[in-house]
Amino acid sequence: MxxxxxxxxxxxxxxxxxxxxxxxxxxxxxxxxxxxxxxxxxxxxxxxxxxxxxxxxxxxxxxxxxxxxxxxxxxxxxxxxxxxxxxxxxxxxxxxxxxxPDTGNMxxxxxxxxxxxxxxxxxxxxxxDIRSCFAMTEPDVASSDATNVTTVIKRDGDDYVINGRKWFITGAASPNCKVAIVMGKTDLNADIHRQQSMILVPMDTPGMNVVRNISVMNHLSYESHCEIVFKDCRVPASALLGGEGEGFAMAQARLGPGRIHHCMRSIGQAELALKLMVERSLERKTFGKYLHEQGVVQEMIAKSRCEIEQARLLVLKAAWMIDNVGAKGARDEIAMIKVVIPQMQLAVTDRAMQVFGAMGLSPDTPLPDLWTMSRALRIADGPDEVHLRAIAKGQIKAAQKGAHDSGKFFTPPDRASERSIRADQIDF
Ligand SMILES: Cc1cc2nc3c(=O)[nH]c(=O)nc-3n(C[C@H](O)[C@H](O)[C@H](O)COP(=O)(O)OP(=O)(O)OC[C@H]3O[C@@H](n4cnc5c(N)ncnc54)[C@H](O)[C@@H]3O)c2cc1C
Missing domain, CATH: 1.10.540.10 (Acyl-CoA dehydrogenase/oxidase, N-terminal domain)
Known part of the structure; x- marks a missing residue:
């Protein structure tokens, strides 16, 4: 590589x-x-x-x-x-x-x-010329498991009729947002991973109502994270994206590149937080020393640099894998970056806030925004635990297939020779 x-x-x-x-x-x-x-x-x-x-x-x-x-x-x-x-x-x-979410939607x-x-x-x-949103998550079910979605997309003659409630739909309140890709169920009797479909819904379709922009950590984001209600929302059958029952598989395809883009941006934000931290430590003096002369602050700076470098290498590996074996083959690496990078950004930003003192919590620096975004990213696009579960599953499956031939590394004691050593044979 x-x-x-x-x-x-x-x-x-x-x-x-x-x-x-x-x-x-x-x-x-x-x-x-x-x-x-x-x-x-x-x-x-x-x-x-x-x-x-x-x-x-x-x-x-x-x-x-x-x-x-x-x-x-x-x-x-x-x-x-x-x-x-x-x-x-x-x-x-x-x-x-x-x-x-436009890159993933495109x-x-x-x-x-x-x-x-x-x-x-x-x-x-x-x-x-326009923007878009992606509507999968629902308030009433655990949406980190996409098979749970309850929104119904029902065929009715030449149309589909959508009923359901979505929330945290990024970008939906933007006046430029003209279309939503909505995930719902077209067949409740199909195999659990074949029940879901995606459909393209123009934002001005009657029956689709953006009811509120939800604040995140009491922070009302300019890009908006919205609750949307679909009540008898009717679109022509030609609006179905892919085939009926392909929604789950398409969601997997979308999330790979979407997730890595978030992680790449996060590294840039962590770099910015570290830059601010170091610059602040050069100009602020406590107890007769500049902050950068305090060992504790030096440790914060050094740890942040180490963590950013590690994270970047993992993202580049995941990117290389996507390019060379496809998003499916890079599944483990994509899950790993989705766990590692938001946590790294959160840690680095938190240290930067600490070095800044009260100012780090104020709107006079970008740090509160960066912190809030990294905290949200531990949940958005799937919470850490779901990705950890996926990584563990991969490891366990490989071991079960015998790919981990670790037996040769064990050195069990030689029981026979152990038994042959008796106290009365030892020359004390
Ligand atoms: C800022 C922001 C923007 C978002 N933008 C969008 C968007 O544009 N479109 C969209 O559709 N959604 C969006 N989301 C929603 C996000 O994708 C979901 O919140 C996420 O998938 C988790 O679903 P949930 O909130 O229903 O949590 P749940 O599924 O209820 O999970 C709750 C918690 O349970 C735990 N958990 C879940 N599964 C496991 C497991 N297997 N093992 C152990 N613990 C587990 C985790 O700690 C998890 O946080 C956004 C969220 C945020 C915060």
Whole structure:
């Protein structure tokens, strides 16, 4: 495995960094002001998007783009360092049309959409003209087990009728969000993994109501995490994404790349937290010493650097696996990064807050946002425990197949010779 950055990637890293420095980071304060006033699509976003597209820094994430589709066709491993740079600010990825949940949704429609669905939804998404959301989680059932979803998608003549309630649906309150990919059940009698289907629902469909934007840790996110009620919501049968009963398998396909993108962005955010921590330690003095001269603070800095490096290598390995053996073959690595990276980011951000003192908890630094996002990520896209369970299952299955031939490492005592040693034979 080779994780070194090619010349092409280094050039793109430089260009994305320059773009961030020149246009994105200087607007962060204004972004926060506008977003806190409840303006979800801030006034300057479209201008920045147009500029990024003009500079060719657009749709950097999708390796399998077809002829004529806008984007760079980078592999997953090439995209990783760029996602890290964009990920530093929670809103920056959208400038380059690389933000969640759109990237996962675009991949999904790209893989499974009909030509008509691609024309209607994929094209405007790839062009950054609209946004989308993905609606799977429900308040009434444990949704970390996707077989539990209870939303019903019932065939009625040439239509499907949807009834159910979803929540924590990221992006649904954005005025630019025009379509939801909704997961529900089309056949309650099928095999447990064949009951689910996905359907494309325009946000203005009668019977689909976004009832609230739910705050996360009492933090009302500008991107929104919404509760949506579907009551006799009717869409034409042609809106079904993939076939009936394929929803579960498609959800698995979507979550692989989606999860690694989140982890790449998290590494960028952890880097930012560490940078802030070190800079603060250089300027703040307590008990006659700068903070960076205190051993405890040095340990916090060093541990953070070690953990970020470990995490990045694991993400690059997962990216390499996705590129070389596919998301299915990289299942274990994807589960591992989904556990390791949010916990790493949480730990690093927490240390940075500690070094900052009270200011680290205030809105005057990005740290509370970074902390909240990493805490949420331990649950969003599947909680840690579910991924740990998947990793353990893989290990156990391999051992059961005999792949772990560890017997040769045991050295049982030689009982026969043990018995032959008796006290009366020993020369004391
Ligand atoms: C900020 C944010 C954004 C989100 N965005 C979206 C979105 O856009 N679309 C969407 O559909 N969903 C979204 N979600 C929802 C998220 O994916 C779910 O919350 C997650 O899958 C867990 O489902 P649940 O909340 O129903 O928890 P449950 O399934 O009820 O699980 C609760 C807890 O049980 C424990 N647990 C579960 N299974 C096991 C196990 N096998 N072994 C041991 N312990 C276990 C875990 O600790 C888990 O946290 C988002 C969530 C957050 C916080």
């Amino acid at each position: 080779d994780f070194s950055y090619s010349d092409k990637v280094n050039e793109l890293r430089r260009r994305v960094s320059d773009f961030m420095d020149d246009y994105v980071i200087p607007r962060h304060r204004r972004f926060v002001e506008e977003a806190h006033q409840g303006t979800y699509t801030v006034s300057f976003l479209n201008d920045l998007k147009a500029l990024a597209r003009e500079e060719g820094l657009w749709n950097l994430f999708l390796p399998h783009l077809k002829e004529g589709e806008p984007g760079t066709r980078l592999s997953t491993i090439e995209y990783a360092p760029l996602a890290e740079i964009m990920g530093q600010l929670p809103w920056a990825s959208e400038v380059f049309n690389c933000s969640a 991949e999904l429609i790209h893989m499974f959409g009909t030509p008509e669905q691609k024309k209607r939804w994929l094209e405007p998404l790839l062009n950054g």
